[in-house]
Amino acid sequence: MNGPLVSVVIPYYLHEEYLEAAVLSVLAQTYANVEVVVVFDPGKSSPPEQVLKNVPQDRLRIITQAEKSTAPNARNVGVRSSAGELILPMDADDLLAPTYLEKTVALMLNDPSLSGVYTAVKMFGDRDEVYDPEWSVKGIVTGTGGALICMLYRRSMFDAVGGYNPRWRVGDDSEFFMKACRQGFKIARLQEPLYLYRRHPASTTARSPQRDLMEMAIYLVQDHPDVMMEHLEDVIRYKEERYCKLEEEYSHLHKEFHKLLEQFNELQAGVQAAGDNPKLMSRIKAKVKRLIT
Numbered sequence: 001m002n003g004p005l006v007s008v009v010i011p012y013y014l015h016e017e018y019l020e021a022a023v024l025s026v027l028a029q030t031y032a033n034v035e036v037v038v039v040f041d042p043g044k045s046s047p048p049e050q051v052l053k054n055v056p057q058d059r060l061r062i063i064t065q066a067e068k069s070t071a072p073n074a075r076n077v078g079v080r081s082s083a084g085e086l087i088l089p090m091d092a093d094d095l096l097a098p099t100y101l102e103k104t105v106a107l108m109l110n111d112p113s114l115s116g117v118y119t120a121v122k123m124f125g126d127r128d129e130v131y132d133p134e135w136s137v138k139g140i141v142t143g144t145g146g147a148l149i150c151m152l153y154r155r156s157m158f159d160a161v162g163g164y165n166p167r168w169r170v171g172d173d174s175e176f177f178m179k180a181c182r183q184g185f186k187i188a189r190l191q192e193p194l195y196l197y198r199r200h201p202a203s204t205t206a207r208s209p210q211r212d213l214m215e216m217a218i219y220l221v222q223d224h225p226d227v228m229m230e231h232l233e234d235v236i237r238y239k240e241e242r243y244c245k246l247e248e249e250y251s252h253l254h255k256e257f258h259k260l261l262e263q264f265n266e267l268q269a270g271v272q273a274a275g276d277n278p279k280l281m282s283r284i285k286a287k288v289k290r291l292i293t
Contacts, residue, residue, distance in 0.1 A: 003035075003083040003084070004033050004034050004035040004059070004083055004084050005033045005034070005084055005085055005086055005105070006031070006033060006034040006035070006084045006085075006086045006087075006088060006101060006105060006152070007034070007035050007036075007037055007078075007079070007082030007083060007084030007086070007087055007088070008026045008034060008035070008036050008037065008088045008089075008090050009037045009039065009075055009078035009079055009082060009087060009088070009089050009090065010022060010023070010036065010037065010038045010039070010078070010090050010091070010092050011039050011041070011071045011074035011075055011078065011091070011092065012038050012039060012040050012041070012045065012048055012074075012092045013040075013041040013043050013044075013045060013068065013071070013074070013092075014043070014044065014045055014092070015045070015091075015092045015093040016045040016046050016051050016092075018092060018093040018094075018198065019038070019048065019051050019052065019092045019093075020051055020052055020054070020055060021095060022090065022091070022092055022093065022094060022095060023036050023038065023052060023055050023060065024055060025095040025096045025098075025196075026090070026096055026101075027055070027056060027059060027060075028098055029096065029098060029099075029100065029101045029102065030098055030099050030101070030102040031099075031101035031102040031105055034059060034084070034101060035059050035060070035061060035082065035083060035084060036059060036060050036061065037061045037063065037078045037081060037082045038052070038060070038061070038062050038063070038078075038092075039063045039065065039074040039075070039077050039078040039081075040062060040063065040064045040065065041065050041067075041068045041069055041074055042064065042065065042066075042067065042068060043068050047064070048062050048064075049062060061081075061082075063077060063078065063081055065077065069166070070166050070169070070172075071172065072163075072164035072165055072166045072168060072172035072173075073164075073166040075089055075163075075164045075172075076163040076164055076166070079155070079158055079163065080163075084155070085154065085155055086105065086108060086152055086153070086154060086155070087152070087153055087154070087155055087158060088101070088150065088151075088152045088153075089150060089151075089173065090150060091149075091197075093198045093200065094149075094150075094195065094196060094197050094198055095196040095198065096194065096195065096196065097122075097193070097194040097195070097196060099194065100119065100194040100195065101152070103119075103190060103192070103194065104117040104118075104119065104152040104190065104194075105152070107188050107190070108152065108154070111188070113186050114186050114187070114188050115153055115154050115156070115157045115180070115185035115186055115187060116151045116152060116153035116154065116157060116180070116185060116187045116188070117151065117152050117153075117187070117188045117189070117190065118133065118135070118148060118150065118151040118152070118187065118188075118189055118190070118195075119150075119189070119190040119191075119192055119193065119194040119195050120132040120133075120189075120190070120191050120192060120193040120194070120195075121133065121149055121150075121193060121195050121196075121197050122193035122194075122195070122196050122197065123197045123198075123199050124196055124197070124198060124199065125198045125199040125200050126199040126200055126201070127199045130193045132189070132191055133148045133149075133189075135148070135177075135181060135187050135189060136181065137178055137181050137182060137227065137230075137231065138231055138234050140174050140177060140178045140181065141178065141220065141227060141228070141231045141234070141235060142231065142234050142235050143216075144234075148173065148174065148177045149173070149195060149197055150195045151177065151187070153180070153185075157180055157185055160180075160183060160185075161176055161179045161180050161183065162179075163176075164176050165223070167219075167223075168216075168219050169215065170215050170216060171215070171216040171219065174216065175216075175219070175220075175223075175224075178224075178227070182227070217235065267287065270287075
């Protein structure tokens with residue numbers, strides 16, 4: 001085969017401290033017929049040539065855009081400039097488990113009717129958890145199925161969907177996968193968590209998920225009113241359930257806070273009353289120790 005089968009496309013604007021690790025995680029894959037396409041939007045970060053100077057260059061391509069655009073636009077540029085038949089979009093602050101491509105490519109090659117394969121997601125960093133996204137319009141629109149952060153898909157699916165919508169400030173990947181789902185593409189899922197999503201203060205998921213879902217809802221109303229109307233009841237039910245859950249959590253935290261406040265006031269009064277009494281002060285210290293252990 002001439003050229004790489006897989007192109008991993010990484011938009012790069014921020015997160016220069018993580019970019020090298022992301023690229024190396026691709027180059028360290030047990031499947032090697034792959035190129036990495038880094039699309040650089042000039043901004044606050046150092047040029048990728050500087051950040052990636054110690055990375056093997058034989059399977060690395062760097063595209064520098066003339067000016068800052070958007071992440072979906074960078075993805076579009078990267079895909080259209082890439083050579084692979086199979087495309088994997090990836091964020092600059094994430095990682096791939098070593099066998100991600102080996103296992104997903106094998107499924108695609110063994111079943112030509114498949115247009116894409118995605119895996120469960122392992123979050124790491126500020127929060128450690130595993131979740132398994134749901135491939136359905138309902139799951140994508142309501143957010144109940146988790147975000148389809150990453151999927152290995154055929155170039156033909158990208159062409160049929162029309163790429164990523166550069167107008168969407170958030171959720172452009174969700175819209176892309178939603179349109180693919182509506183067009184009936186056959187997708188497979190691996191429940192093994194092979195995509196590693198880094199959670200840190202500047203990551204997308206560090207923002208308010210409710211705010212982003214609301215912004216996505218506005219985009220859906222504007223660009224896909226038929227989808228929004230079809231799943232409006234699902235969206236409202238999800239919002240209601242989420243609101244009730246948050247209300248219960250707030251009520252619990254509110255009660256716990258007031259319990260701690262009462263205990264603090266009691267301890268403060270005890271310290272004041274103890275004065276120079278060593279026995280009383282010793283009992284207070286013992287009570288504090290019990291509270292914090």
